[in-house]
Amino acid sequence: MALAVGMRVLTRALLRPWARGLRVAPGRTGPAAGGGDGMRCFGSPRVLVEPDPAAGVAVVKMRNPPVNSLSLEFLTELLISLEKLENDKTFHGIILTSDCPGIFSAGLDLTEMCGRKPEHYVEYWKAVQETWLRFYLSNLVVIAAINGVSPAGGCLLSLTCDYRVLANNPKYTIGLNETLLGIVAPFWFKDTMVNTIGHRATERALQLGLLFPPAEALRVGVVDQVVPEDQVQSTARSVMAQWLAIPDHARQLTKTLMRKPTADRLLTERDADIQTFVRFICRDSVQKSLHAYLEKLKQKKG
Numbered sequence: 478m479a480l481a482v483g484m485r486v487l488t489r490a491l492l493r494p495w496a497r498g499l500r501v502a503p504g505r506t507g508p509a510a511g512g513g514d515g516m517r518c519f520g521s522p523r524v525l526v527e528p529d530p531a532a533g534v535a536v537v538k539m540r541n542p543p544v545n546s547l548s549l550e551f552l553t554e555l556l557i558s559l560e561k562l563e564n565d566k567t568f569h570g571i572i573l574t575s576d577c578p579g580i581f582s583a584g585l586d587l588t589e590m591c592g593r594k595p596e597h598y599v600e601y602w603k604a605v606q607e608t609w610l611r612f613y614l615s616n617l618v619v620i621a622a623i624n625g626v627s628p629a630g631g632c633l634l635s636l637t638c639d640y641r642v643l644a645n646n647p648k649y650t651i652g653l654n655e656t657l658l659g660i661v662a663p664f665w666f667k668d669t670m671v672n673t674i675g676h677r678a679t680e681r682a683l684q685l686g687l688l689f690p691p692a693e694a695l696r697v698g699v700v701d702q703v704v705p706e707d708q709v710q711s712t713a714r715s716v717m718a719q720w721l722a723i724p725d726h727a728r729q730l731t732k733t734l735m736r737k738p739t740a741d742r743l744l745t746e747r748d749a750d751i752q753t754f755v756r757f758i759c760r761d762s763v764q765k766s767l768h769a770y771l772e773k774l775k776q777k778k779g
């Protein structure tokens with residue numbers, strides 16, 4: 478039932494004008510294309526997929542410049558790429574990384590949550606929920622190669638992965654910083670963090686809106702490994718090999734066993750969660766905070 482609802486959201490998204498023609502954008506043969514067996518890079522305007530069929534792995538590169546903010550279009554393209562890879566028996570794992578220098582993802586797109594109509598907020602929030610559910614419950618091994626800063630929704634996306642490798646650069650902070658924007662991380666953001674670093678550490682991190690630099694992120698457990706910047710991709714590949722050596726069915730069932738209770742909570746409260754989001758985001762005080770935050774980002778330049 479829940480899956481059917483998810484499929485409807487995805488199908489509806491695919492029917493949107495901007496989503497048409499996104500299914501395959503054939504490109505150059507990928508550098509990681511498995512010894513020239515002819516499998517090409519594919520993807521969409523904002524998501525580049527570099528397949529390595531020999532290894533059963535695809536590198537999914539987010540390229541929604543300037544900051545990989547998770548707009549409705551971008552989330553839809555990410556979902557389409559994920560679905561395509563999941564439906565292709567060649568692939569057992571994906572490495573999620575960024576094509577935008579210094580930025581993994583700036584999180585949810587603030588312009589999707591500012592000055593729009595309630596119907597838009599409903600549509601956007603459904604896409605955010607769907608992305609979390611799909612990545613969190615994916616049967617594939619998903620490894621985040623975090624090669625840039627990763628606040629809020631960017632951090633959440635990495636937390637849906639099975640393993641996180643972060644580049645050792647003090648600028649590459651990661652965390653759920655929603656309170657700094659005057660907004661609140663929803664319960665499933667919080668649950669995902671609790672499952673990763675525990676209750677007390679989450680309580681502190683979320684209330685203070687902490688963005689952890691690499692050493693701190695490793696200490697608290699937000700990431701699993703911190704490596705020199707030029708070793709992020711190779712480390713993600715070695716870790717992937719280790720995970721793919723485990724019998725797939727046993728690993729998948731264990732993942733489901735660990736994650737399903739958390740996902741079920743959102744699945745059973747999905748509509749209520751949308752209503753809560755829309756009510757919250759429509760508040761004057763919240764809109765003011767978000768506008769002020771966006772303005773601050775813009776003024777930073779000048």
Ligand SMILES: CC/C=C\C/C=C\CCCC/C=C/C(=O)SCCNC(=O)CCNC(=O)[C@H](O)C(C)(C)COP(=O)(O)OP(=O)(O)OC[C@H]1O[C@@H](n2cnc3c(N)ncnc32)[C@H](O)[C@@H]1OP(=O)(O)O
Pocket residue numbers: 543544546580582583584585586587588626628629630631654655658660661662663753754757758771774775777778
């Ligand atoms: C009871 C409660 C129940 C329910 C809760 C309901 C609702 C709340 C839930 C909402 C959950 C929200 C999750 C989020 O993810 S919110 C987004 C959080 N993100 C951030 O705080 C990051 C903001 N960005 C930055 O800090 C910097 O941009 C960054 C990423 C460090 C990069 O810095 P830099 O390279 O210097 O680039 P600029 O800052 O100059 O940015 C370039 C350009 O991008 C625009 N931009 C940046 N971030 C975003 C964004 N997240 N969304 C949209 N646009 C963004 C920025 O404004 C610049 O635009 P310009 O036009 O000036 O070029």
